[in-house]
Amino acid sequence: MNNNETDICRDLEKLLHVDNAAAALGIRVAFSASWGKAVEELSGEPLRGEEEALMNYLRSRYRLEELKDDPIVRAYRDFYWRIGIDPTKTRPSSEALVRRALRGSWPRINPVVDAGNIASAKFMVPVGLYDLDSFVPPARIVLARGDEVFEPIGGRKETVRENAPIMIDKRGVVMHLYPHRDSRITMIRNSTRRILIVAAGVPRVNTERLVATVEEVKRLLGRLGWQSCKETIVKP
Template sequence: MDIIISNRIREACPQLVLATITCEVKNAETSSEFWSEMEAEVQRIKSVYALEEINKRPEIAATRKVYKILGKDPNRYRPSAEALCRRILREISIYKVSTLVDVINLVSIRSGFSIGGFDLDKIEGKEIRLEVGTADDEFEAIGRGLLNVAGLPLYKDKTGGIGTPTSDNERTKISADTTRLLMIINGYSGRSGLQDAVDFSIELLGKYAELANVEVHFIE
């Protein structure tokens, strides 16, 4: 799956690096063993950060900066990593969805990167473009209905939008039947920390999702 970054995104964030993981997996209900790892990370976040500091994590701050450059209010449309960490610091439980979704959330919480997770078999065409969303882009965000993606970095396949750093799309979301996974880790702060996030993703998928035939690419 080729990913092409538009010139406008490049101009807004010259340091952007994407890490992609494609693999075969088996999805299931989240195990208690995995959730123990999630709970340990929740406690770490609580011990390290205050609520008013979380948007200053370098990975989150860089994503917010790009939103502002593109004309989007990051306080109204928060990057997903920030939203997850804020949830923890506001003493709201992290939702348990499925192994694959929860793995992505755990990696995002630990790394600070917003991560797209897609069922590869639902993506239309042979390439994905990272563009700036417009008012003409209709986007049904997972669990939140229509999302105004104008001014957001927007991944698009042949049919339309599939994901932003704020939310992914219902059409290409991970389900219980997902067997081929695409993860896109958004490094708006550059390459630092991306390899660690990739390694942690592969470790978790290997332990909990029967990982096979994995491919990793960095796009600069």
């Protein structure tokens, strides 16, 4: 661990804050940080067995037609309704991953993102991964004013609606529409070497599940040769 990574872990608690108004919605996060070789230098081969084990686990636990009634899926869907998103049209990312798995397919993006997706589907918790060199800490989860501009991965710039929960950096750059869409500005790219890992919680999803999700991402990144901070922080 060089001085840069030592600083990340020493100051981990300061990387992300949840403002009071967002916390009042029941938003809670677990987070940590990881680092290693650039993404373009990594092989996804160590994750192939993990993907197979995940697919077998999901098929043994869930049925596609019953998925919407799972308590964790229900918790995220209810939160979506609460913040004005129809979850039957825009599914929570974790649920969408499980649905793909139950239909026999699995997305592969790059090894780091793949690690996040495996953990997300296993624990049914949305996972956000952010390039630590592409945003200015601290990140904050706040309710939008209504004039912020968001640049989604794979989409066009858009203005965020008022009171939508968002994650912004110190400059005010919108990194994430909570808990379902990430920005291309802070996304994981080929050159990424250091990341912030965030498990996005909502009411009725317990802290232990959030922490376990982050720990699983760190374990999987370890299989890729990356290192992580030992601690996982929960806020608020």
